[in-house]
Amino acid sequence: MSEVWNLRRVLKELQQQPGQYHATDVPINPNADLSGVYRYIGAGGTVERPTQEGPAMMFNSIEGFPGTRVLIGLMASRKRVGMMLHHDPKTLGQFFTDAVSDPVPPVVSDEQAPAQEVVIKSDAPDFDLFKLVPAPTNTPYDAGPYLTCGLVLGSSLDKKQSDVTIHRMVIESKDTLGIYIMPGGRHIGKFAEEYEAANKPMPITINVGLDPAITIGATFEPPTTPLGYNELGVAGAIRHQAVDLVKAKTVDEYAIAQSEYTLEGYIMPHERVREDINTNTGKAMPEFPGYDGDANPALQVIKVTAVTHRKDNPIMQSVIGPSEEHVSLAGIPTEASILELVNRAIPGKVLNVYNPPAGGGKLMTIMQIHKENEADEGIQRQAALLAFSAFKELKTVILVDEDVDIFDMNDVMWTINTRFQADQDIVVLPGMRNHPLDPSERPQYDPKSIRFQGMSSKLILDGTVPFDMKDQFKRAQFKQIDDWEKYLK
Template sequence: MSENTPYDLRKVLDEIKQIPGQYHETDKEIDPEADLAGVYRYIGAGGTVKRPTQEGPTMMFNNVKGFPGSRVLIGLQASRKRVGTILHQDYKHLGQALNEAVTHPIQPVEVSKDQAPAQEVVHLATDKDFDIRKLLAAPTNTSDDAGPYITMGVVYGHSTDGKESDVTIHRMVLEDKDTIGMYIMPGGRHIGAFLKQYEAINEPMPITINIGLDPAITIGATFEPPTTPLGYNELQVAGALRNEAVQVVKGTTVNAMGIARAEWIIEAEILPNTKMQEDINTNSGYAMPEFPGYNGTANPAVNVVKIKAVTHRQDNPIVQTTIGPSEEHVSMAGIPTEASILNLVDRAIPGKVTNVYNAPAGGGKLMTIMQIHKDDINDEGIQRQAALLAFSAFKELKTVILVDEDVDIFDWNDVMWTINTRFQADRDMLVLEGLRNHPLDPSELPEYDPARIRQRGMSSKLVLDGTVPYDMKQQFVRAPFKEMPNWQDYLK
């Protein structure tokens, strides 16, 4: 592929194939119903997936049972170091890179159908033999899932007047031959805000669901308010990360834009004021595994999406998928959250937070580690102000750990060393009660703590302040080993 070819999933794969240990493909037949995720769980899922698991290569399954000619890719972003390689950034500073991108956006550019590989093949939902369940190799993560799920589909929609547009990622289950159940989490998702406009006039909302994308798009799409307000199209973030505009194209059957270099585009409409049971086909009570590491509860009333057409590339189109609690979710949700926190603290207390890491233990959403810089005694307490700012920037955040500049926030041993040697629970632990958090955390149920949790999605929040009091810095100096710039010479 030419260096001048615009970025898409295939260009990214060509690049990482050149790096040993980062890509693996197999021609061995795999069943997409639980087996595919079950295999990758061992190979490279990581995150909060049930052990044993590990960080490993992204994996392409070339022989998917029941889907000749279609391939499934999983785990492309299930390694922070691999994400850094993909985005041509230092993996430890991806939050800063995303913050820079979101503040210097590049608008997407419209191209014609003949410039859109995603529309090379067109299947109409009115075709006699159309069935999305036989066309799209969407896996199930476990045998309890409500059905095959689209887990890496970027939903692209616009306001009723067409002046504002947005992209978001939702869990979407294939319910029947032309119907998708889409869970739109209440509050914060702009596709949901646009849908309310359509429901107010009782009209269906046209959308596209784009699958198989450059990770710059899937990571950028997970920004949330207040960093990206209503009407901020996150495709602009991907444009800035690549320093080239994302190419978009008009749908063939709906008044909505699709991502021109996707592998697949589902053209559809969200029906107004219409809901359905998410697990209507299984009645298992479960949806799919979610980022905290538990099976998500099936929602009794998800939005109903009716498919109008499916388009895809001619040559072995790739279905991109992920495991809900995997390290891939951490990359997609956590890195933009780091950027959002940095964005806010840089404006409120510039220079005091040097780096932020949303660790896998929190699924990318529930926990952040903040590295604090104190200039003098007057900065004492600024670290706790930073924690409060982080909570205000991202309501789903539950735990903040504060550390000094000499601590590697990407090394759990170093972070926990801080909590063991620079922390006293009676003075350095702060608990904030009665705040909103993420409804997928199973500890946030009224029966867990009736006195403090009035309804699901409320939580107490925790700050662990592992920073050294400024006037005691000299009592917490780490052992001063000699700097040896040539240390690698001794490994030759």
């Protein structure tokens, strides 16, 4: 039988890649210090400068949490994600598209699960999430310790559908979490609405410390993965190995057997909590646009019934909200979804898609367009409209020709400077919905077009050359040298 895929197997492989993994035994405080250190070493994304792309980092000595470790930045590099998934980083979007179309469903195992080697139930006299879960805070202003990479697994009221999604969850008391479920979005939210309407608590598990194939695959959204599509099948397709599930110890739900940590509990009906009840800072945590999120006045409440984890130095996995890691988590599945959509509508015209760090993986898309003849002129803007129609969080689309490297922002901006005229090639679509975490989407910013928080004008920058002028925009051609690397030896 082949070796099972889990976080530890991935880290073992990653350690063989120079510059991709670093562990430290220097003690560190998880409250703001840990993320503060990693900001300099490898966070990237829209994190406050100075920052850079660097290795994933394992902190082996967490103050106040002996015998535990915290991993951060595992997916904070597209190159590293490609290494971990054994695939070209430039075509990860298509890779995930193929996995979504041919999933391998999870399976339930009766064997002893590594995730449940240690079981601590909430009726234990010393049960306290603040002491059991080494969840860091990103900044000194955070509302509390956050589970930033916890995969929530839940099912519909009739148990006929199940799903997994990632949410921001803050520890509020010794046995409760606050969970932010974005309105009108995630499937877990739909299930929670069913339970609340029936006045019943919704059983869930929160799974932390996973194979990145699971974590990234779980961030797909409608319409690519409709209600009832269990995204664990995406990871199964990528690894050619079904994800193992195991029955939870205290709730009627399943947990991911290879998790490092699992929190079991219930989303409580008709209970809400102010996010910053313990700090009164007015802030939640840094979010993907690069700003501190405002504390939510009414988060849904999770009553935790148990914490389970591996026995041997369990790993708490954490993500910095605006880091490159969020770009991998949110951007790659969105790229896959856009490719799937446009290839059905206008096959062969969009060669590749990239959601860069400048948009946090959600707000911006760069599309590489193939125009074959004059009948394709205008198809590029049609592709942009298709992307906007399906993904309301998308704010800006940049269109480029096939000779442009969409992963090189200098090349993209070169296009905007040499193949673009503002009076002809800017398309603005006002009065549309976007992500409520964008701080520019407030009525006071633009009272005329933003009636309510989360509305936005969408932008298309068309940097493609008109088909009948292609001969006038040929890049300078250099001599092809096949053995150029020998001059570096």
